[in-house]
Amino acid sequence: MKNSLFQTLKILLTAVVLSLGISYVYAWTAPTGAPPTNNTPEPLNTGNFLQTKTGDLWIDSGSVSSPAFLGVVGGGSFGGNLEVLGNLTVGGTVKVANTGDSCNSSTEGQIKFDGTTFLGCVNTGVWEELTQGPLFLTISDYVNYDFADLGLIEPRSIILTIEGTVSSLDPSIPALKVGGLPTNSTVTIINNGTIVGAAGRGGAGGSITDGGDWPAQMTPGGNGGNGGVAIYSSMPTIDIDNNGTIMGGGGGAGGGGAAWCVDLDEDSSYTRICAAGGGGGGGVIAGGGGAAGTSNRCVWIANNDPGFSGNATSGGRGGVGSIMINASNTNSSVRGGAGGSGGNRGSNGNIGATASVSSCGINSRITSPGDMGYAGQSIVGTFRNI
Numbered sequence: 001m002k003n004s005l006f007q008t009l010k011i012l013l014t015a016v017v018l019s020l021g022i023s024y025v026y027a028w029t030a031p032t033g034a035p036p037t038n039n040t041p042e043p044l045n046t047g048n049f050l051q052t053k054t055g056d057l058w059i060d061s062g063s064v065s066s067p068a069f070l071g072v073v074g075g076g077s078f079g080g081n082l083e084v085l086g087n088l089t090v091g092g093t094v095k096v097a098n099t100g101d102s103c104n105s106s107t108e109g110q111i112k113f114d115g116t117t118f119l120g121c122v123n124t125g126v127w128e129e130l131t132q133g134p135l136f137l138t139i140s141d142y143v144n145y146d147f148a149d150l151g152l153i154e155p156r157s158i159i160l161t162i163e164g165t166v167s168s169l170d171p172s173i174p175a176l177k178v179g180g181l182p183t184n185s186t187v188t189i190i191n192n193g194t195i196v197g198a199a200g201r202g203g204a205g206g207s208i209t210d211g212g213d214w215p216a217q218m219t220p221g222g223n224g225g226n227g228g229v230a231i232y233s234s235m236p237t238i239d240i241d242n243n244g245t246i247m248g249g250g251g252g253a254g255g256g257g258a259a260w261c262v263d264l265d266e267d268s269s270y271t272r273i274c275a276a277g278g279g280g281g282g283g284v285i286a287g288g289g290g291a292a293g294t295s296n297r298c299v300w301i302a303n304n305d306p307g308f309s310g311n312a313t314s315g316g317r318g319g320v321g322s323i324m325i326n327a328s329n330t331n332s333s334v335r336g337g338a339g340g341s342g343g344n345r346g347s348n349g350n351i352g353a354t355a356s357v358s359s360c361g362i363n364s365r366i367t368s369p370g371d372m373g374y375a376g377q378s379i380v381g382t383f384r385n386i
Contacts, residue, residue: 103121103122103125103126103127104121104125108121108122112127133157134156134157134158134159135150135152135156135157135158135159136159136161137158137159137160137161138160138161138162138163139160139161139162139163139164139166140162140163140164140193141164141165141166142164142165142166142167143166143167143168143169143175144168144169144170144173144174144175144177145166145175145176145177146177146180147177147178147179147180147181147187148177148179148180148181150181152181152182152185153182154182155181155182155183155184155185156181156182156185156186157185157186157188158181158185158186158187158188159188159190160187160188160189160190161190161192162189162190162191162192162193162195162244163192163193164193164194165193165194165195165196166193166194166195166196167194167195167196167197167198168196168197168198168228168249169198170198170228171197171198171199171200171201171225171226171227171228171249171376172228173198173228174197174228174229174230174231174232174380175195175196175197175198175228175229175230175231176189176195176230176231176232177231177232177233178231178232178233178234178235178238178381179232179233179234179235180234181235185235186238186239187233187235187238187239188238188239188240188241188386189231189238189239189240189241190241190243191240191241191242191243191244191245191246192243192244193244193245194244194245194246194247195230195231195244195245195246195247196230196245196246196247196248196249196284196345197227197228197229197230197247197248197249197345197376197377197378198227198228198249198287198376199227199228199249199250199251199252199282199283199284199287199310199315199342199343199345200224200225200226200227200228200249200250200251200252200282200283200287200342200343200349200373200374200376201224201225201252201282201287201288201289201290201373202224202225202252202253202254202255202279202280202281202282202287202288202289202290202307202316202318202339202340202342202349202373203221203222203223203224203225203252203253203254203255203279203280203290203307203339203352203370203371203373204221204222204255204279204280204290204291204292204293204370205221205222205255205256205258205276205277205278205279205280205290205291205292205293205304205306205307205319205321205336205337205339205352206218206219206220206221206255206256206257206258206276206277206293206336206337206352206355206367206368206369206370207219207258207276207277207293207294207295207296208258208260208274208276208293208294208295208296208297208298209294209296210296210297211260211272211274211295211296211297211298212272212297212298213297214262214363215260215363215365216260216272216274216365218258218260218365218367219258219293219367220257220258220367220368220369220370221254221255221256221257221258221277221280221293221337221339221352221367221368221369221370222254222255222280222290222370223254223370223371223372223373224251224252224253224254224280224283224290224340224342224349224350224370224371224372224373225251225252225287225373226251226252226373226374226375226376227248227249227250227251227252227283227287227343227345227373227374227375227376228248228249228376229248229376229377229378229379229380230246230247230248230249230376230377230378230379231246231378231379231380231381231383232379232380232381233379233380233381233382233383234381235381235382236382237382237383237384238381238382238383238384239383239384239385239386240379240383240384240385240386241385241386242385246378246379247345247346247375247378248345248346248375248376248377248378249283249284249287249345249375249376250283250284250287250310250315250342250343250344250345250346250347250348250349250375251283251342251343251347251348251349251372251373251374251375251376252280252281252282252283252287252288252290252342252343252349252372252373253280253281253282253283253290253307253315253316253318253339253340253341253342253343253349253350253351253352253370253372253373254280254290254339254340254349254350254351254352254369254370254371254372254373255277255278255279255280255290255291255293255307255318255337255339255340255352255369255370256277256278256279256280256293256304256318256319256321256336256337256338256339256340256352256353256354256355256369256370257277257321257336257337257352257353257354257355257366257367257368257369258274258275258276258277258293258295258321258336258337258355258366258367259274259275259322259334259335259336259337259355259356259357259364259365259366259367260272260273260274260275260298260334260357260364260365260366261273261274261324261332261334261357261360261362261363261364262360262362262363262364263331263332263360263361263362264361264362270362271299271300272297272298272299272300273298273299273300273324273332273334273360274295274298274300274301274322274324274334275295275302275304275321275322275323275324275334275335275336275355276292276293276294276295276301276304276321276322276336277292277293277304277321277322277336277337277338277339277352277353277355277367277369278292278293278304278305278306278307278318278319278320278321278336278337278338278339278352278353279291279292279293279305279306279307279318279319279339280307280318280319280339280340280341280342280349280350280352280370281307281308281309281310281315281316281317281318281319281339281340281341281342281349281350282307282308282309282310282315282316282342283310283315283316283342283343283344283345283347283349283373283375284310284311284313284314284315284342284343284344284345287309287310287315287316287342288309289306289307289308289309289316289318289319289339289342290306290307290318290319290339290370291306291307292304292305292306292319293321293322293336295322300324301322301324302322302323302324302336303322304319304320304321304322304336305319305320305339306319306339307319307339307342308342310342313344314344315341315342315343315344315347315349316341316342317339317341317342318338318339318340318341318342318350318352318353319338319339320338321335321336321337321338321339321353321355322334322335322336323335323336331359331361332357332358332359332360332361332364333356333357333358333359334355334356334357334360334364335355335356335357336355337352337353337354337355337356337369338352338353339352339353339370340352340353340369340370340372342373343372343373343375345375346375346378347375348372348373348374348375349372349373349374350372351369351370351371351372352369352370353369354366354368354369355367355369
């Protein structure tokens with residue numbers, strides 16, 4: 001009985017083993033090549049050796065709020081095209097090679113470096129040179145701003161914002177000079193302050209250079225100087241967004257005329273009476289007043305004044321001319337002309353006053369006053385208001 005049970009168990013165990021072995025034999029697939037070819041690809045891992053993946057690699061975090069991330073530390077190289085659908089952050093440098101591709105719809109937006117210049121493929125179908133972005137500048141109070149002083153060597157688009165006052169102290173130099181830039185540069189001026197040219201100087205008063213001569217040697221009143229230019233541009237055109245004031249400098253005023261008289265004094269002797277003109281006033285800004293006229297070899301000379309300099313808001317007034325009345329008990333009245341007032345910014349100066357002589361018994365002479373100086377131009381050159 002015991003042997004019979006043992007034999008039965010041996011038969012059953014043998015049947016199970018044979019069944020499993022046959023199932024394994026039928027499930028196994030033999031390799032398609034001799035070792036070591038056609039091995040199963042190894043999985044991506046954290047090892048420090050080179051791994052190659054021939055198919056696509058898709059990284060998906062499965063969350064919109066936490067997007068997938070691929071980091072390359074210490075440098076990396078991609079042999080084909082790398083397409084980034086999101087943001088690309090580079091902590092080092094990016095080297096752009098010189099591709100031989102033609103510029104067409106499939107390469108539009110690509111950039112390359114040909115050894116000297118960065119080029120971009122644009123929708124015109126050609127590789128065009130990439131330019132630098134705009135150069136933004138802001139200045140406040142400044143005297144004689146000149147774009148050439150930037151020292152640029154490549155074309156740039158320059159946007160200058162003015163918040164204070166740009167001026168000049170010399171009528172021959174514009175307050176703001178636009179030029180001296182590389183070809184194809186552009187300039188935009190946003191004026192939120194004041195751009196004003198230098199003021200003209202007042203003319204000198206008329207003078208008696210030799211009152212002892214017959215007739216006297218005299219000079220007329222000097223003309224007022226012209227005001228300076230606010231903006232001078234030698235560019236093909238510039239853009240101006242003017243939210244403030246742009247004006248030429250005020251013109252200087254003319255000096256007053258001079259007067260000379262010869263009359264008999266109380267001793268029945270000839271006496272020479274001279275009245276020189278006052279200096280013209282200077283214009284705005286910082287226009288100097290004209291000098292007072294002078295008198296030489298005259299018996300009777302009255303004081304006269306130079307013109308006053310202009311200030312930041314108004315032109316200077318002219319100086320007062322000499323006045324001589326009843327000198328040495330004569331009946332003569334000799335008056336030198338006063339200098340004119342300097343012009344405010346953007347305005348002409350005034351003409352000097354004419355000298356006068358009355359009741360002169362023997363001989364007299366007067367000179368003409370000085371003419372006005374003209375206001376400087378606000379803008380010289382081609383511009384466009386924006």
